[in-house]
Amino acid sequence: MSVDAPTFERSRTLGHSFTLTWDVNDTNTLKSITAYRQLRWNDLLDLDGSPLPVAHTARSTGGRDWSYNAASQELQLVGHTERFNYVGGLYYFKDSGFTYGPQNFFFNTFNFESDYGYGTKAWAAYGQADYKVTDAWTVTGGVRYTREKKELERYLGVRFDLTSPFFALTPLGTTAEHTFSATTPVLIVSYKFSDTVNAYAKYSQGFKSGGFNGEYSEVPSDFTNPAIVSATIANNIAESRTPFRPEKLKSYELGLKTSFADGRATVNVAAFENKTDDMQLSIFTAAGAAGSIIRNAGKATTRGVEIEATWAPSDALRLQASYGYLDAKYDRFMDAGVNEADNRAMIHAPKNTINLLADARIVRTALGDLRGTLDYSWTDDYYTYPYQLASSGPNYNPLRAIAGDTRVKSYGC
Numbered sequence: 161m162s163v164d165a166p167t168f169e170r171s172r173t174l175g176h177s178f179t180l181t182w183d184v185n186d187t188n189t190l191k192s193i194t195a196y197r198q199l200r201w202n203d204l205l206d207l208d209g210s211p212l213p214v215a216h217t218a219r220s221t222g223g224r225d226w227s228y229n230a231a232s233q234e235l236q237l238v239g240h241t242e243r244f245n246y247v248g249g250l251y252y253f254k255d256s257g258f259t260y261g262p263q264n265f266f267f268n269t270f271n272f273e274s275d276y277g278y279g280t281k282a283w284a285a286y287g288q289a290d291y292k293v294t295d296a297w298t299v300t301g302g303v304r305y306t307r308e309k310k311e312l313e314r315y316l317g318v319r320f321d322l323t324s325p326f327f328a329l330t331p332l333g334t335t336a337e338h339t340f341s342a343t344t345p346v347l348i349v350s351y352k353f354s355d356t357v358n359a360y361a362k363y364s365q366g367f368k369s370g371g372f373n374g375e376y377s378e379v380p381s382d383f384t385n386p387a388i389v390s391a392t393i394a395n396n397i398a399e400s401r402t403p404f405r406p407e408k409l410k411s412y413e414l415g416l417k418t419s420f421a422d423g424r425a426t427v428n429v430a431a432f433e434n435k436t437d438d439m440q441l442s443i444f445t446a447a448g449a450a451g452s453i454i455r456n457a458g459k460a461t462t463r464g465v466e467i468e469a470t471w472a473p474s475d476a477l478r479l480q481a482s483y484g485y486l487d488a489k490y491d492r493f494m495d496a497g498v499n500e501a502d503n504r505a506m507i508h509a510p511k512n513t514i515n516l517l518a519d520a521r522i523v524r525t526a527l528g529d530l531r532g533t534l535d536y537s538w539t540d541d542y543y544t545y546p547y548q549l550a551s552s553g554p555n556y557n558p559l560r561a562i563a564g565d566t567r568v569k570s571y572g573c
Contacts, residue, residue, distance in 0.1 A: 163206040164213055174198040188239035194232070201226040216264045230255035248287035255280050258313075261375075268322050276374035277313035282306065288346065300348035307341040312372040314400045318379065329377065329396050336401035342367035342408070356419045366409035368440065373453045376400050404454045410435040425471045434462040439490075441507070441546050457546065458492035458499075460506065476521040484513040493546070503548050503555050505563035510540035510570075538572035 180192040201219060208214035219226045236249035261274035288302030314334045317326030344367050350360035376399040380392040415430040438456040464486040472478045488509040490501040518534045547563040550556040 163209060164211045165206050165216055166204055167206050169203040170201070172200045187241065188237065191234075191236040191238065193234040193236065195230075196232075197228075197230045199228040201228075213264065213267050215266075218262050219259055226257070226259045228255065228257035243292045244289055246287070246289040249285070251282075251284040251286070253280065253282045264322075269320055271319050271322065272377070273315070273317040273326050274375060274377060275315045278372070278374055279311040280308060282308035282369075296352045298348075298350045298352075300346070300350070302346045303343065304345075305341070305343050306367055306369075307339065308369045309337060309339045310369070310371050310403070312336045312374055312400065314374060314376075316377050316396060329379065329393055330400055331393070331397070334397055334400055336372055336403070338370065338372075338403040340369045340403075340406050342406060358417045360413075360415050360417075362411070362413040362415070364411045364413075366411065368407035368409075370403050370406040370440075371454070372401070372403050373399060376453055399453075404440060405438045405456045407440045407456075408437045410437075421471075424473070426469065428466075428468045430466045432462075432464055432466075436460045436462070443546070457504075458490060458494050458501065460488065460490050462486065462488040462509070478517075478519045480515075480517040480519075482513075482515045486511055486513075500548070503550050504546050505543035505549055505566075507543050507546055510542040512538075512540045514538040536572060539570060541567055541570045543567050 175195070175197040177193070177195040179194075182190045184190055204216070204218045206216055230253070232251070232253045234249055234251045236247065238247045240246070256277070256279035258277040259275065261272070261276075263272040263274060265271070284304055284306040286302065286304035288300065290298055290300045292298050312335060314330050314336075315328070315332050316330035317328050319326045344365040346362070346364040348360055348362045350358060352358050376396065378392050378396055378399070380389045382388045411432065411434045413430055413432040415428070417426070417428045419426045437459050439458060439460050440454050441457045442452045443455050464484060466482070466484045468480075468482045470478065470480045486509055488506040490504055490506065492499055493501045493504045495504075514537065516534075516536045520532050521529050522532050523530045543563045543566050545561070545563065545566040547561040547566060548555070548557060549563050551562050551564055
């Protein structure tokens with residue numbers, strides 16, 4: 161393979177964290193957790209892998225770094241009484257970043273400047289408590305309130321040679337902001353049959369914040385038609401400013417935890433069902449200067465069973481096995497106004513997974529132990545993009561990609 165431009169990826173990461181703990185008294189502890197992270201990135205990629213200038217993309221060339229900064233602060237109170245264990249806290253998070261994205265295609269006859277900036281300001285308040293009703297029964301309740309403000313800055317320009325000025329398809333000054341919030345509870349009831357057997361039932365809700373398609377880009381089908389160009393620019397602005405909705409989850413779980421053989425063996429079993437609404441999926445478009453966008457596909461149900469077992473027959477040997485079964489499907493997948501739930505692939509959802517592990521001490525010396533580990537994992541086949549399942553027949557659309565082309569075959573290693 162020969163390329164016609166240097167290919168590289170360079171990054172520089174800086175991170176700090178600071179934790180301060182104060183024992184207020186014998187039953188209460190106050191904790192402060194502060195963190196900061198900074199990232200700088202620069203790359204240049206020759207996508208066609210040939211000595212011809214067919215497809216080059218970059219982030220932050222010309223002395224401009226792709227930058228990202230994030231900072232967080234959390235205050236947490238942890239305490240207990242005779243029958244209560246509790247935790248409560250406040251959390252604040254702020255980040256910002258900017259990406260410069262020059263892209264050159266087809267012998268530099270189609271060139272993009274695809275730039276976008278983004279930022280988040282988020283805070284949350286939470287609390288959770290365990291109440292020991294009896295020696296056997298324990299009830300856990302908790303709630304979290306989250307509020308996030310997302311911001312976007314977008315510019316997309318195109319030119320047809322390297323000497324002409326850029327023509328704005330998403331003009332400078334295109335900005336957007338939106339605030340997302342959610343209240344998410346959790347409730348757990350557990351029963352202790354004995355010192356070695358414990359069962360529980362759990363209900364919880366989850367929240368994944370919404371956001372913006374910062375790299376959305378559409379190119380006019382005819383640059384000589386002013387009406388088409390104006391409509392494309394208007395659509396780019398509208399898509400950049402329109403947020404996708406938060407993803408919300410309702411989760412149900414039943415579980416059993418056991419130990420026996422004087423604690424040398426454990427078996428844990430859990431069955432769950434997750435109901436997802438406004439599911440966020442990355443949809444590949446191959447349009448303009450971007451390859452995919454985030455859409456709220458609809459609703460999905462995921463059911464499964466997980467089994468874990470460990471056994472330490474001696475101090476020198478530990479055996480471990482786990483098995484997972486997953487049944488995932490869309491309840492609704494809206495595409496161009498049509499519910500395609502039965503003809504869309506659920507991504508990253510292998511039906512069966514297995515893991516086996518043996519960890520043994522081979523020899524013990526005065527300098528330490530020499531150990532050996534054998535590990536085997538097996539994963540069912542799965543899809544990586546939510547494309548159509550049909551490759552022929554009445555449900556097949558020849559204008560759309562096929563999920564089978566993104567299928568990862570089952571494998572073990």
